[in-house]
Amino acid sequence: MQTTPQDVTGYWKDAKGCLVPDAMVKPIDKERDRLVHELVGKARGVSDVLAKFKGEAFGDIAAFLDLSAEQYGAQLGGKKGNLTLFSFDGKFKVQRAIQDRIAFDERLQSARVLIDECLVDWTEGARPEIQAIVNQAFATDKEGQINTGRVLALRRLEIADERWQRAMTAIGEAVQVVGSRSYIRVYERIGDTDQYQPIALDIAGV
Template sequence: MTDVHAFIDLSVEQYGVERSVKGNATLCSFDGKYQIKIAMQDKLHFDERIYAAKALIDECLNEWSENSRSELKLIVQAAFDVDKEGKINTVKVLALRRHDIQDEKWQRAMQAISDSLHIQTTREYVRFYERDDETGEYILINLDFAKL
């Protein structure tokens, strides 16, 4: 990995810039037979402000669905369901921010979600591929050391 990072650093230095620490990269062998993909993934978590967001969203849902069926509330409230370890699913909660709802209370809830979000750790993943001579597609080379 040190060699791969050094190669990427050397490549971008030619243009007088520094490589971003975050970001994915794909490197190919000269003949195109092999490929290395480096992927960075942030592990996200929410702090205590997520509960303010949940309270604001609940208020919105109560106001908006006053004369509606209760099943409608379940759709949005499912975003705050916790897993076996008691953790909120960040993907579900962040999906709520995609909705373009102009209600002032909803906007405060979305701000509370943004403010409560933090990067806990960043993980780096490396995958190796080999091009299939017949199809031309890259096939993952499984490097599961536990199976070796």
């Protein structure tokens, strides 16, 4: 069965939107198209199953936490955090993880100016490793995004220069939480050890 949408009977629409007569489409191209559409359909089904599992898992964990809190007359409210639940025999564990996504506001630019002043004033060549670390921290990826982890790592450097300290304060105040990502991770204990291996929920880990 031909799966490619057609505006006119007997024609195939190519990637540029042009209509190609059926007779001019090679059999191998038709077979490739059929295979891709078949795999995409299956992938969408798997994605729907995972999405349903994730939603149900978060709901079930939240309900369990409320049940557990009732044992002590406690009321849980607000955003739930990370936690790990173990089976009674310790063979399995389920982790709920909520990871904040952070970005920097305009104050990061002020921090960079102060840091550049430090680098200019310090004796040339005296601290090449610091300059390399700074340049790497402020480098952007292909999407023009700055690696937040590398920038925040600058705060761990022990540098007494007052401008550097002000720059580190600016970096800390520039951090903004712009959203969060939630995860469910499931693990199974390896034999009788205290080590756990993940039960793969992503296609790369299967």
